[in-house]
Amino acid sequence: MVGALGKNFATFASRxxxxxxxxxxxxxxxxxxxxxFMSSSGESITVREALNSAIDEEMSADSxxxxxxxxxxxxxxxxxxxxxxxxxxxPDRVLDTPITEAGFAGxxxxxxxxxxxxxxxxxxFNFAMQAIDHLINSAAKTNYMSGGTINVxxxxxxxxxxxxxxxxxxxxxxxxxxxQVPGLKVLVPYDAEDARGLMKAAIRDPDPVVxxxxxxxxxxxxxxxxGVLDPSFTLPIGKAKIMREGNDxxxxxxxxxxxxxxxxxxxxxxEGISVEVINLRSIxxxxxxxxxxxxxxxxxxxxxxxxxxxxxxxxxxxxxxxEESFYYLDAPVERxxxxxxxxxxxxxxxxxxxxxxxxxxxxxxxxxxxxxxxRQATA
Amino acid sequence: MVLGRSFEDMCAQMYYRGxxxxxxxxxxxxxxxxxGFIKLLKQTDFVTSTYRDxxxxxxxxxxxxxxxxxxxxxxxGCCRGQGGSMHMFSAEHGLLxxxxxxxxxxxxxxxxxxxxxxxREVLKEEGDMPVSIAFFGDGTANNGQFFECLNMAQLWKLPxxxxxxxxxxxxxxxxYRSTSDPEIxxxxxxxxxxxAHVDGMDVxxxxxxxxxxxxxxxxxxxxxxxxxxxxxFRGHSLADPDELRAPAxxxxxxxxxxxxxxxxxxxxxxIATEAELKSIEKKIDEVVEDAVxxxxxxxxxxxxxxLENVFADPKGFGIGPDGRYRCExxxxxxxxxQV
Numbered sequence: 001m002v003g004a005l006g007k008n009f010a011t012f013a014s015r016x017x018x019x020x021x022x023x024x025x026x027x028x029x030x031x032x033x034x035x036x037f038m039s040s041s042g043e044s045i046t047v048r049e050a051l052n053s054a055i056d057e058e059m060s061a062d063s064x065x066x067x068x069x070x071x072x073x074x075x076x077x078x079x080x081x082x083x084x085x086x087x088x089x090x091p092d093r094v095l096d097t098p099i100t101e102a103g104f105a106g107x108x109x110x111x112x113x114x115x116x117x118x119x120x121x122x123x124x125f126n127f128a129m130q131a132i133d134h135l136i137n138s139a140a141k142t143n144y145m146s147g148g149t150i151n152v153x154x155x156x157x158x159x160x161x162x163x164x165x166x167x168x169x170x171x172x173x174x175x176x177x178x179x180q181v182p183g184l185k186v187l188v189p190y191d192a193e194d195a196r197g198l199m200k201a202a203i204r205d206p207d208p209v210v211x212x213x214x215x216x217x218x219x220x221x222x223x224x225x226x227g228v229l230d231p232s233f234t235l236p237i238g239k240a241k242i243m244r245e246g247n248d249x250x251x252x253x254x255x256x257x258x259x260x261x262x263x264x265x266x267x268x269x270x271e272g273i274s275v276e277v278i279n280l281r282s283i284x285x286x287x288x289x290x291x292x293x294x295x296x297x298x299x300x301x302x303x304x305x306x307x308x309x310x311x312x313x314x315x316x317x318x319x320x321x322x323e324e325s326f327y328y329l330d331a332p333v334e335r336x337x338x339x340x341x342x343x344x345x346x347x348x349x350x351x352x353x354x355x356x357x358x359x360x361x362x363x364x365x366x367x368x369x370x371x372x373x374x375r376q377a378t379a
Numbered sequence: 380m381v382l383g384r385s386f387e388d389m390c391a392q393m394y395y396r397g398x399x400x401x402x403x404x405x406x407x408x409x410x411x412x413x414x415g416f417i418k419l420l421k422q423t424d425f426v427t428s429t430y431r432d433x434x435x436x437x438x439x440x441x442x443x444x445x446x447x448x449x450x451x452x453x454x455x456g457c458c459r460g461q462g463g464s465m466h467m468f469s470a471e472h473g474l475l476x477x478x479x480x481x482x483x484x485x486x487x488x489x490x491x492x493x494x495x496x497x498x499r500e501v502l503k504e505e506g507d508m509p510v511s512i513a514f515f516g517d518g519t520a521n522n523g524q525f526f527e528c529l530n531m532a533q534l535w536k537l538p539x540x541x542x543x544x545x546x547x548x549x550x551x552x553x554x555y556r557s558t559s560d561p562e563i564x565x566x567x568x569x570x571x572x573x574x575a576h577v578d579g580m581d582v583x584x585x586x587x588x589x590x591x592x593x594x595x596x597x598x599x600x601x602x603x604x605x606x607x608x609x610x611x612f613r614g615h616s617l618a619d620p621d622e623l624r625a626p627a628x629x630x631x632x633x634x635x636x637x638x639x640x641x642x643x644x645x646x647x648x649x650i651a652t653e654a655e656l657k658s659i660e661k662k663i664d665e666v667v668e669d670a671v672x673x674x675x676x677x678x679x680x681x682x683x684x685x686l687e688n689v690f691a692d693p694k695g696f697g698i699g700p701d702g703r704y705r706c707e708x709x710x711x712x713x714x715x716x717q718v
Contacts, residue, residue, distance in 0.1 A: 063501060063502055064502070066497070066501075092497065092500055092501045093501060097531070098527075098530060098531065098534070100527035100530065100531065102486065102523060102524045102527060103486050103489075103524055103527030103528050103530075103531055104486070104527075104531070105486070106483065106485070106486020106487055106489070106490065106524065106528075107486045107487075107489050107490040107493055107528075107531065108490060109486070109487055109490060110427075110475065110486060110487035110488060110489060110490020110491045110492075110493070110494070110511075111490040111491065111493050111494045111497070112490070113475050113487065113490070113491065114425065114475070114490070114491045114494040114495075115494060115498075116494050116497060116498075133480055133483060134483070134486065137478070137479075137480055137483060138476070138478065138483055138487060142468070142476070143688055143689065143690065143691050144461055144688050144689055145458060145461055145462040145466040145468060145476075145477075146458050146461070146462060146466075146468035146469075146470070146476075146688075147456070147457070147458040147459030147460070147461045147462065147468075147688060148459065148687065148688035148691070149458070149468060149469070149470045149471075150468050150470050150475070151691030153691075182689050183689050183690065185690070205692060206690075206691035206692050207690045207691050207692055
């Protein structure tokens with residue numbers, strides 16, 4: 001993992017020196033302050049620490065921000081993301097709720113309508129299905145229904161997608177469902193920088209944000225620059241990040257799959273296929289400009305997601321590219337998705353139900369017209 | 380109450396003339412509940428309601444012109460024509476909706492109450508604690524969100540009042556056919572909450588009970604659950620043929636019309652004269668007529684309004700006002716954190 005990220009880091013740094021637009025305020029700050037950032041920024045933090053520090057700093061800066069959810073206080077967070085917050089801010093601002101998703105999601109919406117900035121945690125987004133009425137009908141639609149007079153500055157956050165061995169009711173990916181709703185902003189961080197920057201942007205945003213994390217990424221460490229650790233670091237909502245530049249194929253992924261995409265890109269580089277990996281960061285608004293610009297450069301598209309194929313995120317990306325960049329395509333667009341089944345429990349079946357690195361490699365070869373059997377699968 | 384009744388009658392007329400459309404749910408007969416509670420509130424207090432929200436909006440102070448224009452779908456409506464009959468919102472008057480899903484307004488009212496308490500205790504704001512009232516019906520009292528909110532409101536002693544307008548019918552489902560224990564006010568004590576049952580056709584009795592509840596909430600002593608026995612004189616909505624309700628039942632409640640009852644009380648106790656009451660009614664008629672004229676004359680929303688107000692961040696699709704990505708504007712990512 002560190003190897004792939006080391007390369008990613010170098011790419012990031014070279015883009016900075018080349019002055020390729022401004023990915024982050026941090027980047028600009030670091031660039032302005034010190035050109036020797038490559039050598040000095042040795043710090044690594046986990047995604048969990050990134051989220052925790054982002055929430056901590058925003059709560060310190062604005063006393064209207066509060067956290068609410070099951071086990072966020074005394075238990076220190078079901079996945080320890082809210083560790084230490086109860087001790088620091090007290091029970092008035094870090095609320096342990098009863099098991100009442102619909103009730104406390106609606107309570108958060110009401111509090112936001114009246115001027116506070118709640119961060120509502122769902123233990124996993126599967127449980128948010130019990131509250132989805134409030135996410136969509138009272139959070140997403142209210143600004144529109146009230147003619148722009150009442151907005152809802154709320155963040156709904158929690159782990160999304162498959163974990164390990166937790167079976168069908170705990171493994172669904174909700175990116176496509178929430179991504180369809182106008183009035184919601186849907187964010188999908190991958191690494192620690194994404195987690196910090198996007199969380200801070202989400203908390204400051206005046207609209208409802210659905211923040212889809214990933215349980216398996218919480219413990220992963222990523223190197224970050226000093227700028228990322230600055231309390232005023234935010235990332236723009238609606239802008240994707242090119243993790244790795246390439247010329248032969250555009251591979252679009254989000255959340256945990258970005259890591260897989262980078263590993264696959266490393267392998268494919270050995271065969272002479274140069275893959276451009278795009279980290280979406282934001283499902284809604286979707287950064288169609290970055291994706292299409294990339295496809296116009298490489299002329300091949302692969303999308304990668306863990307969720308189900310029908311009406312998924314990949315379907316929207318493929319449609320967007322076919323609509324806007326049809327004449328630039330040299331190969332059919334292809335979606336790599338999770339299998340169209342509820343998540344099985346058995347470990348070998350679970351492996352078959354989500355994309356693996358070999359699946360990505362084979363699909364890439366197909367797109368480049370190398371001979372690959374469509375029926376092969378990772379066992 | 381008279382404004383509410385005349386307004387709703389006018390809505391029915393307008394609907395049948397095609398000026399109003401979609402789902403319209405009228406409040407005739409239940410005016411005592413709305414008036415009894417909301418007239419005790421200040422502008423800084425909050426109300427949430429269901430789809431039967433026209434009169435709650437009027438009682439809370441939203442001008443009749445704005446409500447009528449909203450119903451006609453015109454851009455001068457309280458929600459610029461984007462909400463409609465079931466989604467009345469007014470930030471200015473503390474009306475947090477107008478929800479089509481029953482039960483949805485209850486957690487929102489509890490959230491506003493939570494904010495009232497938070498502002499006092501954490502943000503140390505001064506002044507009277509704003510109170511929230513959630514209005515909903517007998518059908519909603521069987522919904523999960525209702526119970527979740529009774530629990531949380533009592534647990535955290537929030538300044539909210541749960542008002543059940545028990546009109547005995549949820550569309551065509553009789554309260555007695557759908558509820559194991561029909562006495563809704565009894566569900567409060569199960570959560571340790573103060574509860575009351577009141578005759579919702581008598582505005583003075585409602586006001587008495589409401590006063591106690593509002594004072595309890597403002598003191599910080601927590602929520603109250605109040606069941607108001609009331610009745611809707613018209614069908615569930617203007618599309619409802621209303622065939623299932625027995626004529627005898629309708630007649631029984633028609634005899635207890637809250638406006639007629641209050642009139643009688645005022646005249647019997649010589650608080651007002653016949654002439655004064657007539658002049659009030661005349662004035663109300665003028666207000667309602669004026670509202671209709673205003674709504675009729677108002678323009679429909681412009682085409683560009685279709686895409687507006689999806690996000691509060693006005694160019695929330697990632698592009699700044701100069702047409703470039705927001706991230707390219709150093710002001711956007713400068714941040715406001717002061718640690």
